[in-house]
Amino acid sequence: MRGIYLLVAVVALTGVVVYMAHASAHAGEEAAPIFGIKIFPGYRDWRLISVAHEEGNLNDLRAILGNDAAIKAYREGKLPFPDGTIIARIAWSYVPSEENNKVFGRPQSFVPGSAPDWYLQFMVKDSKKYAATGGWGFAQFNKDGNPADEAMHKTCFPCHEPAKASDFVFTHYAP
Amino acid sequence: MRGIYLLVAVVALTGVVVYMAHASAHAGEEAAPIFGIKIFPGYRDWRLISVAHEEGNLNDLRAILGNDAAIKAYREGKLPFPDGTIIARIAWSYVPSEENNKVFGRPQSFVPGSAPDWYLQFMVKDSKKYAATGGWGFAQFNKDGNPADEAMHKTCFPCHEPAKASDFVFTHYAP
Numbered sequence: 001m002r003g004i005y006l007l008v009a010v011v012a013l014t015g016v017v018v019y020m021a022h023a024s025a026h027a028g029e030e031a032a033p034i035f036g037i038k039i040f041p042g043y044r045d046w047r048l049i050s051v052a053h054e055e056g057n058l059n060d061l062r063a064i065l066g067n068d069a070a071i072k073a074y075r076e077g078k079l080p081f082p083d084g085t086i087i088a089r090i091a092w093s094y095v096p097s098e099e100n101n102k103v104f105g106r107p108q109s110f111v112p113g114s115a116p117d118w119y120l121q122f123m124v125k126d127s128k129k130y131a132a133t134g135g136w137g138f139a140q141f142n143k144d145g146n147p148a149d150e151a152m153h154k155t156c157f158p159c160h161e162p163a164k165a166s167d168f169v170f171t172h173y174a175p
Numbered sequence: 176m177r178g179i180y181l182l183v184a185v186v187a188l189t190g191v192v193v194y195m196a197h198a199s200a201h202a203g204e205e206a207a208p209i210f211g212i213k214i215f216p217g218y219r220d221w222r223l224i225s226v227a228h229e230e231g232n233l234n235d236l237r238a239i240l241g242n243d244a245a246i247k248a249y250r251e252g253k254l255p256f257p258d259g260t261i262i263a264r265i266a267w268s269y270v271p272s273e274e275n276n277k278v279f280g281r282p283q284s285f286v287p288g289s290a291p292d293w294y295l296q297f298m299v300k301d302s303k304k305y306a307a308t309g310g311w312g313f314a315q316f317n318k319d320g321n322p323a324d325e326a327m328h329k330t331c332f333p334c335h336e337p338a339k340a341s342d343f344v345f346t347h348y349a350p
Contacts, residue, residue, distance in 0.1 A: 061226050094228070097345075103338070108231035112347075
């Protein structure tokens, strides 16, 4: 019992336990606003849909992965994507590879660097739950697992709306 | 029997069947010179190691995938890679995405286009079989499944030698 009182006193004085619980809750366990999507365990093991380089303010290299439902739909060329489809987009900063460039003899190789604030995004198909946004839920997380704020998530669907002909998905399958 | 004679006659006159057999043998079934490596069935389902953009004469977007042994070794950070490791590198031409750029409002999005001659490469670890080339076998195939020629395959290991510190592999794992 004395140990518990001591712990309570330490917590009251320092907030250490409270802080630790806060940090833990942020390690990929907090759901994104509006759509209530958490980071999907094992998404990094999903199969590749495509890759891309975005210049401009983003200036990233990105990989787009899909769960089994996504890969199946892409390969069969079927639209709209079925409920249960999940598409993950990972982004890394676009940096030159000094070791590769030494071998090429000139600056030409660009590879993934550190993770940006828009490190990880998901699109989740649930035509009933997300009926107001084309049947898709959207989520963005930074490299620490924290979701972006509500204002950011309000921009997802308006940006994807021009891709209505491909069921609001920009990425094509790269064979 | 008459059907067979007719077929033989057609073949003798046109070479159609011979041509078809030739095309079929080229559909990923021909082994790369020197190293004797064929295209691995199912490699497109392997997990992602990293992505890259090579400028210069190549000017491609690429994805680097690994079989289970490769992914395990990368994630554990263990060198050298164990025998059985296979790394696949897929390349696509680097092209602007007009539909994405319309949404961004400026030319900033680059995506996979057609497959170049250096579409597909493999590195296969077999420390005994490929002892003369750092324990690695190398293979390059174009989009039709035809392997590159012997002269091309002679350039693989000399180019990879500078990466000896990372077991002759350029690509790092992108988390």
